[in-house]
Amino acid sequence: MASETAQLIVRGARLDRDAAGTGAPAGALVDVVVRDGAIAAIGPDAAAGTAADEVIDADGGLVTTPFVEPHSHPDKVYSRQRIAELGLVAHGPRPVLMQRQRDLKAAFTVDDVAERAGRFLRASALEGVGLLAGQADIDSVTGLASVEGVLRARAECDGVIETVVTAFPQEGMVGDARAYGLVAEALAMGADRVGGWPNNEADDEARLTHLRLVFELAERFGRPIDINVDYFTDPSERLLEPLAELTVAYGMQGLVNANHVGALETYADADAARVIEKVAEAGIAITVCPSNLQSSYPYRGVSRPNELLDAGVTVTIGTGNHEDNWESLGTLDPLERARFAWHALPLADRAGEGVDDAWRMVTSSARAAVGRPAPRLEAGAEASFVVLAAGNRLHALRNEAGSRWTVRRGALVASRRVSTELVYS
Numbered sequence: 001m002a003s004e005t006a007q008l009i010v011r012g013a014r015l016d017r018d019a020a021g022t023g024a025p026a027g028a029l030v031d032v033v034v035r036d037g038a039i040a041a042i043g044p045d046a047a048a049g050t051a052a053d054e055v056i057d058a059d060g061g062l063v064t065t066p067f068v069e070p071h072s073h074p075d076k077v078y079s080r081q082r083i084a085e086l087g088l089v090a091h092g093p094r095p096v097l098m099q100r101q102r103d104l105k106a107a108f109t110v111d112d113v114a115e116r117a118g119r120f121l122r123a124s125a126l127e128g129v130g131l132l133a134g135q136a137d138i139d140s141v142t143g144l145a146s147v148e149g150v151l152r153a154r155a156e157c158d159g160v161i162e163t164v165v166t167a168f169p170q171e172g173m174v175g176d177a178r179a180y181g182l183v184a185e186a187l188a189m190g191a192d193r194v195g196g197w198p199n200n201e202a203d204d205e206a207r208l209t210h211l212r213l214v215f216e217l218a219e220r221f222g223r224p225i226d227i228n229v230d231y232f233t234d235p236s237e238r239l240l241e242p243l244a245e246l247t248v249a250y251g252m253q254g255l256v257n258a259n260h261v262g263a264l265e266t267y268a269d270a271d272a273a274r275v276i277e278k279v280a281e282a283g284i285a286i287t288v289c290p291s292n293l294q295s296s297y298p299y300r301g302v303s304r305p306n307e308l309l310d311a312g313v314t315v316t317i318g319t320g321n322h323e324d325n326w327e328s329l330g331t332l333d334p335l336e337r338a339r340f341a342w343h344a345l346p347l348a349d350r351a352g353e354g355v356d357d358a359w360r361m362v363t364s365s366a367r368a369a370v371g372r373p374a375p376r377l378e379a380g381a382e383a384s385f386v387v388l389a390a391g392n393r394l395h396a397l398r399n400e401a402g403s404r405w406t407v408r409r410g411a412l413v414a415s416r417r418v419s420t421e422l423v424y425s
Contacts, residue, residue, distance in 0.1 A: 066130020
């Protein structure tokens, strides 16, 4: 006699080892039975005799926890076409591009940001991203429009993706006197993390003041920090070390994520080793953006990821920008980003040829950087996972074309069904 009808069944999936819970060993072929948004059963033949409203035939493909995007700018996405529409300068050095960004976001409205950010969140979910962290600009140019728009998109897209929002004062908090108060308002409105870009201030005193203001807001609102620091490969950018020192002083170990960290690449080896040791002691996660390698104004680098990893630092990779002022191309596929990172960082000389390192940069390491606990695929857990056509991490990271299904809270929210054949022989 058939058991109670399930909401969803995945048949014949291979369980990723980082996602494996108590129900079955890693690598085992399992069925996943979902009821009421949770995993009701998982294991070999767990779905025997059970019918379901929706069935995914994994055919030996990998089932894993959702992918994670740890660094993005949802308020800016899909704004690149406006450069020509507004008659703005096509290219130029950093100050010109910064002004172009101000001109672009001066026209942002809450409705406009919400529409573009929502499109971005849904497109990310299509690629298997279940958790996305995004910075929303807050300054005298855009006011609270960007963060309000992103918060609205977060609410509208909650059924397909979890979104963590950073209140990001891109223009500074010393040079832009309104920014501190606006960031506080954004945090009160529901922004999840305190952002910052201290290097963008005018001088060293203002940069250190900016850093202290970030920690002051984090302490006041009880929020973690997501900060862009030492953004360019400029050896004069030296704020990662005081960031680590303040993290310890404020007792915020494990609650700070630093993005880009390009200047570390230019330090003398002894200086870099000292700073990396402090970063490790402070429990700061480092998110690098391999897409920074496209930049020639100036080159922004990828930091020192292997030395950071060797020191026990959590290192992950982010999209950064997408079809906006800073990035004309871009992909939202985390597996394509991981493959690019494997080449760019590079990871091939690490244990296991860097496959596990690259994989974790879009899964568990990225989740740690965002500050969300890692889920497990086991009975009783929330049914949020991704099913891939590839049967193991290596094949997945080769970015082989294949079907992909994204499940959130028991509902199939996105699917890609791929069929290929050779038609000429």
